[in-house]
Amino acid sequence: MRDVMALVLAGGSGERLSVLATERAVSAVPFGGKYRIIDFALSNCCHSGVHRLGVLTQHAPTSLHDHISSGRVWDLDGRETGVVILQPFLTRDQAGWYQGTADAIAQNWDVIEESRAVRVLVLSGDHVYKMDYRALLEVHGRLEASVTMAVLPVTADQSRRFGMVTVDAYGRATRFEEKPAHTDARLASMGVYVFETDLLREALRGRPRDLALHVLRPMVEAGERVQTWEYNGYWEDVGEIATYHRANLDLLKPDPRLMLHDARWPILTRDEERPPVLLLPGADVQDSLVANGCRIAGRVRNSVLFAGAIVQAGAEVVDSVVMHDVVVGRSARVHRAILDKFAHVGEAAALGSGDRSSDPALAWLDGLSLVGKDAVIPAGVVVGPQVVVGVGATAADFAGGALAPGTRIADRVATQDLV
Amino acid sequence: MSARYAFILAGGLGTRLCLLSERRAKPAVPFGGKYRIIDFTLSNCVNSGIYDVGVLTQYRPTSLRQHIGIGRPWDLDRTRGGVQLLQPSLDSVESDWYQGTADAIYRNLIHLRRRMTDHVLVLSGDHVYKMDYNVLYAFHEANRASVTVAVTEVPADAVSAFGILETDRTGRVVGFQEKPRLARSRLASMGVYLFDRRSLIQWLVEDAAMKDSAHDFGKNLLPRLVARGEAVYAHHFRDYWQDVGALDSYYQTNMDLISDRPPLDLNDPGWLVHTQSADRPPVRFETGGVAERSLIANGCRIAGTVTRSILFPGVTVAPGAVVSDSIVMNDTQIMRDAQLDRAILDKEVVIGGGARVGWGEAMTPNEACPEHLSNGLLVVGKGTRLPEGLTVGRNARIGAFVAEDAFAGDVPAGGVVRGPEAEH
Numbered sequence: 001m002r003d004v005m006a007l008v009l010a011g012g013s014g015e016r017l018s019v020l021a022t023e024r025a026v027s028a029v030p031f032g033g034k035y036r037i038i039d040f041a042l043s044n045c046c047h048s049g050v051h052r053l054g055v056l057t058q059h060a061p062t063s064l065h066d067h068i069s070s071g072r073v074w075d076l077d078g079r080e081t082g083v084v085i086l087q088p089f090l091t092r093d094q095a096g097w098y099q100g101t102a103d104a105i106a107q108n109w110d111v112i113e114e115s116r117a118v119r120v121l122v123l124s125g126d127h128v129y130k131m132d133y134r135a136l137l138e139v140h141g142r143l144e145a146s147v148t149m150a151v152l153p154v155t156a157d158q159s160r161r162f163g164m165v166t167v168d169a170y171g172r173a174t175r176f177e178e179k180p181a182h183t184d185a186r187l188a189s190m191g192v193y194v195f196e197t198d199l200l201r202e203a204l205r206g207r208p209r210d211l212a213l214h215v216l217r218p219m220v221e222a223g224e225r226v227q228t229w230e231y232n233g234y235w236e237d238v239g240e241i242a243t244y245h246r247a248n249l250d251l252l253k254p255d256p257r258l259m260l261h262d263a264r265w266p267i268l269t270r271d272e273e274r275p276p277v278l279l280l281p282g283a284d285v286q287d288s289l290v291a292n293g294c295r296i297a298g299r300v301r302n303s304v305l306f307a308g309a310i311v312q313a314g315a316e317v318v319d320s321v322v323m324h325d326v327v328v329g330r331s332a333r334v335h336r337a338i339l340d341k342f343a344h345v346g347e348a349a350a351l352g353s354g355d356r357s358s359d360p361a362l363a364w365l366d367g368l369s370l371v372g373k374d375a376v377i378p379a380g381v382v383v384g385p386q387v388v389v390g391v392g393a394t395a396a397d398f399a400g401g402a403l404a405p406g407t408r409i410a411d412r413v414a415t416q417d418l419v
Numbered sequence: 420m421s422a423r424y425a426f427i428l429a430g431g432l433g434t435r436l437c438l439l440s441e442r443r444a445k446p447a448v449p450f451g452g453k454y455r456i457i458d459f460t461l462s463n464c465v466n467s468g469i470y471d472v473g474v475l476t477q478y479r480p481t482s483l484r485q486h487i488g489i490g491r492p493w494d495l496d497r498t499r500g501g502v503q504l505l506q507p508s509l510d511s512v513e514s515d516w517y518q519g520t521a522d523a524i525y526r527n528l529i530h531l532r533r534r535m536t537d538h539v540l541v542l543s544g545d546h547v548y549k550m551d552y553n554v555l556y557a558f559h560e561a562n563r564a565s566v567t568v569a570v571t572e573v574p575a576d577a578v579s580a581f582g583i584l585e586t587d588r589t590g591r592v593v594g595f596q597e598k599p600r601l602a603r604s605r606l607a608s609m610g611v612y613l614f615d616r617r618s619l620i621q622w623l624v625e626d627a628a629m630k631d632s633a634h635d636f637g638k639n640l641l642p643r644l645v646a647r648g649e650a651v652y653a654h655h656f657r658d659y660w661q662d663v664g665a666l667d668s669y670y671q672t673n674m675d676l677i678s679d680r681p682p683l684d685l686n687d688p689g690w691l692v693h694t695q696s697a698d699r700p701p702v703r704f705e706t707g708g709v710a711e712r713s714l715i716a717n718g719c720r721i722a723g724t725v726t727r728s729i730l731f732p733g734v735t736v737a738p739g740a741v742v743s744d745s746i747v748m749n750d751t752q753i754m755r756d757a758q759l760d761r762a763i764l765d766k767e768v769v770i771g772g773g774a775r776v777g778w779g780e781a782m783t784p785n786e787a788c789p790e791h792l793s794n795g796l797l798v799v800g801k802g803t804r805l806p807e808g809l810t811v812g813r814n815a816r817i818g819a820f821v822a823e824d825a826f827a828g829d830v831p832a833g834g835v836v837r838g839p840e841a842e843h
Binding site: 032034267269274277282283288308 | 451452492677691692693699700701702706710713
C-alpha cells in the first residue's frame, strides 16, 4: 500500500448534530462508549495497511487535533508514513477556507504529489463501519478503473440521504444522482472512493468545489471507467441525531452487526487511563456498554456510557448515550437522551419525560433530548422530550422550572469561561 | 530540583503468591482489574517528578519486560533518563546472580556513574500505595539524613513479617529488628529508602567485602548503620500501604478496592496509576447480566451474575454463571451455569459449563502449600481448562495449562492438580 494515500474528509460543520458538534468536528464526536467517530476510518486504514493519511479539517478542529495527535495509536507515526492534519491555510493568491470537498483536496494537492501516491483513497471521517480497503483497491486495480467507489444497497426511502448510483451488469456506474427523492437506483455511495492520482489531478484543474457533484458525477456522465464495489457489512452515516443515536444503540443488540469485541479488527482509540468500571451496591445494568472509569449505583438499560460517567443511587438511564464524566444524580431519570461530556443532571431531575410534540420542525430530534457539554440541569427540574440544552447551560437557564418539548436553551459562548 | 534517580527492586521470587508468580515476577502480577503491581511504584515515581528509573529484575522477567516496554504509559520513553530494565549480567570483575537487595544495587552502581544525583531512591516493586516521594526528599534534607526509611504502622501481630524500626522523638532510628517475633515498635519499613549517594556507594562497597553478610538492606546493611550511629531517619507514611507479596494480602488488597470506603482512590485525576492499556471495547452488559460491588474492566462481557469480584479485561461470564468474591484475570471464560466462589483465576482460564469452583464446606488446607492456601481461597493457573460439571473444593491449587482431559475427577478441598510445567 506504499503507493496509496488516504484523505479523510473531516471538515464538516455538523449542524445536524446540533450541540454535539458546537465545539468539535463531526468526526471528533464521541461514539460507542470510548471512541470518536473518526476512529473507524483511522482503524480501517491501520488494519488495511494504508499508512499515509491526510485528515482534512476546517470546523472546530481542536478536539480532533488533540485526539489524533501524533497518530501513534493507529501506528500512523512512521518516519515517512503517518498522518498529517491539513487545516486550511493562506497563500498569496488563495483565500484559504475550503469551499467544498474537492476544493479541500485541490488546496492540499502538493501533499499528495509529495507522497508520490499512484492512487488516492478518499474517505469520510463521519462514518461508522469496518472495511478492508485492500479489497476495494484490489478490485480497482484488477479492473483498471479510473475511479472505484464503495456502494451499499439501501431501501427506496433512504435514497434522499445519499448519492445514488445506477450500475450496468459489470458494476460500472452509469448514473449518479445526488440525494434524489425518487429513483430506481438502490445503491448508495458510501463516500469511499479510489482515484487514480493522474486522473484526479486533471479533474481538479477546473477548481471544482464538491467531489461527488463536480468531479464524480461529470466523470460518470462522460463515460469514464467509474467502477462500483458493493459492500454488505454494517455502515452508518452518523451525521444526524437520529442515526447517531441509533448507531450507538445498534451496538447493544444481542448480535450486533458491528462487533466491537473483535480481536481481528479492533477499533483503536486514545486511551483514557481510567480504572475499571465500579459497580456499587444497587447497580443494575443490562443491555448496555459501560466504559472504564464509570461508577454505577443506579439502573441502566439499553444505553451507552462513556468513560467516567457516574449514575448515582436510585437514578435510571434508559435508551440514552451518556458521554465522559457526566453525572446523573440521585433518583434522576434520563430517557432517550444524549448527554455530552461533563453534563450534570441534578438530583431527582427528569430528562426526556412526558409526551412528545408532533411538530414536524422537531422531527430531526427523533423524540430525543440533547444536553450540551458542561450543561447543568438543576435538581428536580422536569425536562420534556425534544429539548435541546445548550453547551454550558446553568441553573439560571431553567428559571421557569419545567421545559416543554421543543424548548431550546442557547449555548453559552465558550470565551465566557476564560475570563 | 536536582536530577533524581530511582532503583526499583523487582527481582523477588514471590513464592508466597503461589501460582500467580510462578511464571512471572511478583511485580508483574495483575492487580486491581487492569494494573500490574509495579504500576503503583512506577506511577509514584513519575507523579513525583522522577523520570529516570532502573528496574532490577532477575526472576522470570519476560512478563515484566513486555509490560514496561519502553515505558510509554508512564512517559518514561525519554531521550534523557527513562526506564531501563537491569537484569544480572556477566561482567569483567564479579559476575553472579543478585544475592540480596543490597547486592543487586551494588552490581548496578555503574548506572550512578554518569548521573549527577545527590540522592538515590531505592524502591520495591511489589507494594500497593500512592506516595509523593518529594515529601521524603524534603524530610531527608531537613534532617540532614544519610538514609531515610519510609515506615508505616502495622498491627502488633504483624511485626514478624517486617523490618521494625525504633525511633527517637526526632524520627532518628535508634533500633532496627528484621522480622522480630516481638518488638517495641510497630513502625515497619516499607522498603522505600532514600540514600545519600556518596554514603550509599561507600556502604555498598564495604558490605560487598563482608563474607558474613547476606548483602540485604533489611537484614544486614540497615541494622549495621543504625548500630554504629549513622544518620538513619524514619519518615512516617500515614496513608494506605500494602505489601501484596502473599496470597491472602493480595486478595484482601484487591477486595479493599470494592469495599464501601475504598482506601485507595483509583479515580484520582491528580495521581493517576498508569498502566499498559489494551485496545478493548467498553464492558458489555447483556440481558440478564447482574453486577454489584465489583470492578469490571473494558472488554468484559457479562450475561451472568457477578458480586464482590474483580474482573480483568476480556473476561466473559455466560448466562446463568455466578461469580462471587473472586479475582478473574484477562480473557478467562466462565461458561454457562458455572459457579465460582473465593477463587483467583489467572489469565485465559476456561471454566466449563456447570462447573462448581470453590465448593463445599470443607476447609482442608492445601496439601502442597498449606501455609498459603488454608483460608478458603483457591487458585487456578494460566490457560487451564476445567471440564464441564467439575467440582473443585476450597483451598485447591490447579496448575497452569492443565487440559480438560488431564482431570481425573473432582478436585477435593485442599487438592492439587499439577500442570505440565514445573511448580514450586
